Amino acid sequence: MAEAGERPDEDELIARFLRPLATSEGAAELRDDAAGYAPPPGHELVLTTDAIVAGVHFFPDDPADAIARRALRVNLSDLAAKGAEPAGYLLTLALPPDWTVNWLEAFTNGLRADQQAFGLSLYGGDTVRTHGPVWVSVTAFGLVPDGRRPLxxxxxxxxxxxxxxxxxxxxxxxxxxxxxxxxxxxxxxxxxxxxxxxxxxxxxxxxxxxxxxxxxxxxxxxxxxxxxxxxxxxxxxxxxxxxxxxxxxxxxxxxxxxxxxxxxxxxxxxxxxxxxxxxxxxxxxxxxxxxxxxxxxxxxxxxxxxxxxxxxxxxxxxxxxxxxxxxxxxxxxx
Amino acid sequence: MAEAGERPDEDELIARFLRPLATSEGAAELRDDAAGYAPPPGHELVLTTDAIVAGVHFFPDDPADAIARRALRVNLSDLAAKGAEPAGYLLTLALPPDWTVNWLEAFTNGLRADQQAFGLSLYGGDTVRTHGPVWVSVTAFGLVPDGRRPLxxxxxxxxxxxxxxxxxxxxxxxxxxxxxxxxxxxxxxxxxxxxxxxxxxxxxxxxxxxxxxxxxxxxxxxxxxxxxxxxxxxxxxxxxxxxxxxxxxxxxxxxxxxxxxxxxxxxxxxxxxxxxxxxxxxxxxxxxxxxxxxxxxxxxxxxxxxxxxxxxxxxxxxxxxxxxxxxxxxxxxx
The missing domain is CATH 3.90.650.10 (PurM-like C-terminal domain)
Structure with missing residues (x-):
């Protein structure tokens, strides 16, 4: 997190960095309290959550896009193991007081690339302040045909x-x-x-x-x-x-x-x-x-x-x- | 977090404190990579995520059961605003090195009481270590009849x-x-x-x-x-x-x-x-x-x-x- 640059407030942060990732209709452009999702008939939803913390699950100086990808991918791996194709995810990002626009831009670029690579989109997000280490919590959901989820x-x-x-x-x-x-x-x-x-x-x-x-x-x-x-x-x-x-x-x-x-x-x-x-x-x-x-x-x-x-x-x-x-x-x- | 007491490892922690909260069949007693959930026909899923951080969203010395309830309830409030009855939630809890069994017991007692009060159960969880403040991230999901989710x-x-x-x-x-x-x-x-x-x-x-x-x-x-x-x-x-x-x-x-x-x-x-x-x-x-x-x-x-x-x-x-x-x-x- 090198340069400070201008620092948008929370509404601007969501509008500029997170809204472009919320491409599904149910996400309502992240303008609402919650998202809607209707699984197609014949499918069961698979849900998983995993968080990563700087200094525990990744190095604090890892590139921001790699941190974002890790947060998403560890969840996609759980879905794949249950036979589920990814559909969407919700993300909470805790930023320290000295966060920068550059860092967040790289972070969301990492998410965007993986959304395209793995075929899913953002359904909800929360940004919080922390005086501790950066952390990212992701809940991902996907679809498996009824009765086909291997335990x-x-x-x-x-x-x-x-x-x-x-x-x-x-x-x-x-x-x-x-x-x-x-x-x-x-x-x-x-x-x-x-x-x-x-x-x-x-x-x-x-x-x-x-x-x-x-x-x-x-x-x-x-x-x-x-x-x-x-x-x-x-x-x-x-x-x-x-x-x-x-x-x-x-x-x-x-x-x-x-x-x-x-x-x-x-x-x-x-x-x-x-x-x-x-x-x-x-x-x-x-x-x-x-x-x-x-x-x-x-x-x-x-x-x-x-x-x-x-x-x-x-x-x-x-x-x-x-x-x-x-x-x-x-x-x-x- | 007063007394240290004995400190279980992660498997024991999940078994003792979180497994009893995962009462739905789809949660597979938290023994699996991910949970399954099949929404009943005629309903849309509503999904929301909100996190709370000690020192930002609650006082670090708040009772543990109140912290747990806050984490869950701020999400249930979003569901209610979208007309959705709660169905389940996934929880990530970041604990500092000096966490205690007593604290965690009170925390999970708070979750249990609210699960009963509001009619939902735990579908997935993650516990992580942090050297920063305690934080809790919840993703909750609920059900609203098709076409009835107010924006x-x-x-x-x-x-x-x-x-x-x-x-x-x-x-x-x-x-x-x-x-x-x-x-x-x-x-x-x-x-x-x-x-x-x-x-x-x-x-x-x-x-x-x-x-x-x-x-x-x-x-x-x-x-x-x-x-x-x-x-x-x-x-x-x-x-x-x-x-x-x-x-x-x-x-x-x-x-x-x-x-x-x-x-x-x-x-x-x-x-x-x-x-x-x-x-x-x-x-x-x-x-x-x-x-x-x-x-x-x-x-x-x-x-x-x-x-x-x-x-x-x-x-x-x-x-x-x-x-x-x-x-x-x-x-x-x-």
């Missing part, structure tokens, strides 16, 4: 476990951000370093995979708190256990190099947060159609294990068939 | 203007909170003082008036930023002017005394915030049915003026027929 609790013994994209990049990006010297010790290229940093800075919600998940998944969740901890949660909810072969985990070339060079990187890959990939289970008879549907959506998916009987939430993690002792690390926000 | 923009020349409850109590309560000596200079009783303080501390959203508003109002909004400023906003949205006779304004006995004793109290009554009453317009032919419907809902309503032709947003304010020069004061959050 975490739907996994059955014999189901295959799939993961979208690759795992661990964001956690490694965060390590690099905190300790830039790791770049050298991991022996990665500048492009690979930038890939990891970018994966942390800009989560990629798997929105294009939503309809595939709605069609085929028996259980699904997004991986935001570490792969193994989140798989443990899914298994607990479903009252099943899981077997995972870590040699099958989808890794980016950068992550592969980091893992070879640095034993500590393994904990980040298996237990670190911010992947925003989708972890889904499906019965073996759906594997072929699921993979074909994901391919058409241009989202890579990888089979990483299977649901087995056993104590709820127990994970059997192997590498080349050899059982590893990997304590699951659930990310705790407190 | 701010629907007022027509000739419509009557109605206000629920009484005006100014909360603003006077805030003045008293800031300067307890006013109690003496206003010459009010202890009960009257407590009434004003309570009206500030615990907004009373006019949820019971929602269906009456949906049936009869041509335009409606909640009064949260001062009666005259909000009426000005409604008239701007509707491209009309208004005539208001302030001798007709509904005042509590306490407010009446304060007004007689203290000229400054008038600005608080006409321009102060936090009333959370409903300001509605309706065509004269609906007056009788509207009043009867409000009476059955046990919400007092008072006719305070009428919509007239003229420049959009212009207010003609009279006292005993004599035109007053009262600058409208829109509350600005920045």
């Amino acid at each position: 975490r609790a739907g996994a059955r013994v014999g189901d295959c476990i799939y993961l979208s994209g690759s795992v661990g990049d964001a956690a490694l990006g965060l390590l690099l951000r905190q300790n830039p010297d790791l770049f050298k010790s991991w022996g990665i290229s500048i492009d690979e370093r930038d890939h990891l940093l970018d994966r942390y800075l800009k989560p990629q919600p798997r929105v294009r995979l939503a309809s595939t998940i709605a069609k085929f998944a028996s259980a699904s969740m997004d991986v935001s708190d570490g792969l193994l901890g989140d798989l443990e949660r899914l298994c607990e909810a479903s009252d099943v256990a899981a077997a995972v072969e870590i040699d099958n985990l989808p890794l980016s070339p950068a992550a592969r190099k980091a893992l070879r060079a640095d034993f500590d990187a393994q904990a980040a890959v298996l237990g670190g947060g911010d992947d925003y990939e989708i972890l889904a289970t499906l019965p073996p008879e759906h594997v072929k159609d699921f993979e074909e549907s994901a391919r058409r959506a241009r989202i890579p998916v990888t089979r990483i294990g299977e649901i087995v009987g056993g104590a709820a939430g127990r994970l059997r993690v192997t590498s080349g068939g050899r059982v590893l002792n990997v304590p699951a690390r659930k990310y705790q926000h407190f | 701010r923009a629907g007022a027509r020349v000739g419509d009557c203007i109605y206000l629920s409850g009484s005006v100014g109590d909360a603003a006077l309560g805030l003045l008293l909170r800031q300067n307890p000596d006013l109690f003496k200079s206003w010459g009010i009783s202890i009960d009257e003082r407590d009434h004003l303080l309570d009206r500030y501390l615990k907004p009373q959203p006019r949820v019971r008036l929602a269906s009456t508003i949906a049936k009869f109002a041509s335009a409606s909004m909640d009064v949260s930023d001062g009666l005259l400023g909000d009426l000005e906003r409604l008239c701007e949205a509707s491209d009309v002017a208004a005539a208001v006779e302030i001798d007709n304004l509904p005042l509590s006995p306490a407010a009446r005394k304060a007004l007689r004793a203290d000229f400054d109290a008038q600005a608080a009554v006409l321009g102060g915030g936090d009333d959370y009453e409903i300001l509605a317009t309706l065509p004269p032919e609906h007056v009788k049915d509207f009043e009867e419907s409000a009476r059955r809902a046990r919400i007092p309503v008072t006719r305070i003026g009428e919509i007239v032709g003229g420049a959009a947003g212009r207010l003609r304010v009279t006292s005993g027929g004599r035109v007053l020069n009262v600058p409208a004061r829109k509350y600005q959050h920045f």
Whole structure:
């Protein structure tokens, strides 16, 4: 927040920065107390809320557009995991006394770009003052066909476990951000370093995979708190256990190099947060159609294990068939 | 936040304090990434979001249950103004490092009491850490019959203007909170003082008036930023002017005394915030049915003026027929 510039009052702030984002009729140009939304017949609404706080969920000096995108995308990732296409969102932004027009412009540019990329619009907003850190709270809603919203609790013994994209990049990006010297010790290229940093800075919600998940998944969740901890949660909810072969985990070339060079990187890959990939289970008879549907959506998916009987939430993690002792690390926000 | 006590981790915190509030099936006991909600046929969803920040919207030493209720009620007031019955809400709570179990218990007790009083349940929640002030962000949603959601923009020349409850109590309560000596200079009783303080501390959203508003109002909004400023906003949205006779304004006995004793109290009554009453317009032919419907809902309503032709947003304010020069004061959050 460098330059002060002129500072509009709240009405002007809404008119100039937020109203252009409220393109749906129900939002009434943010001129009303509340918005209206009528879901189309045959669909259920999916609702989620997630907030991000400077110094906790992002770096205070992150670019404003990246902060905006993160706030929106962590919510879109939850919708995608429930098979829901995004429809709209409501946003609360807490600004410190020294906020600037430039910062807010970049912030709303980030929102605008993502609205276009993911097909949703702003339905309500609130701006508040704070003397603490900047924070952004988003409630997003989307649509899934009736009866097709996969829960975490739907996994059955014999189901295959799939993961979208690759795992661990964001956690490694965060390590690099905190300790830039790791770049050298991991022996990665500048492009690979930038890939990891970018994966942390800009989560990629798997929105294009939503309809595939709605069609085929028996259980699904997004991986935001570490792969193994989140798989443990899914298994607990479903009252099943899981077997995972870590040699099958989808890794980016950068992550592969980091893992070879640095034993500590393994904990980040298996237990670190911010992947925003989708972890889904499906019965073996759906594997072929699921993979074909994901391919058409241009989202890579990888089979990483299977649901087995056993104590709820127990994970059997192997590498080349050899059982590893990997304590699951659930990310705790407190 | 007096005692530390034992401090549960995030999973335990959700299980112990928030899960009992998530009583609807779609909330999946908060064990999932997102909630599901299917609005009944023939209804439109109404969505609103409002956040409150310690030191800005409430006093940091307010009782935790009152903070929780305020966070929920300011949103329910928006729903009621759009004719919507509450259905559910999503909540984000930012806690400082020194939060206590006692505080959180009181906070969630406040939510539970209001869920029962107003007929809604928790559909999603997020808890985050903050090193700044405590804040609470709520997104509430409700239902209004299709085509019955009154906008701010629907007022027509000739419509009557109605206000629920009484005006100014909360603003006077805030003045008293800031300067307890006013109690003496206003010459009010202890009960009257407590009434004003309570009206500030615990907004009373006019949820019971929602269906009456949906049936009869041509335009409606909640009064949260001062009666005259909000009426000005409604008239701007509707491209009309208004005539208001302030001798007709509904005042509590306490407010009446304060007004007689203290000229400054008038600005608080006409321009102060936090009333959370409903300001509605309706065509004269609906007056009788509207009043009867409000009476059955046990919400007092008072006719305070009428919509007239003229420049959009212009207010003609009279006292005993004599035109007053009262600058409208829109509350600005920045």
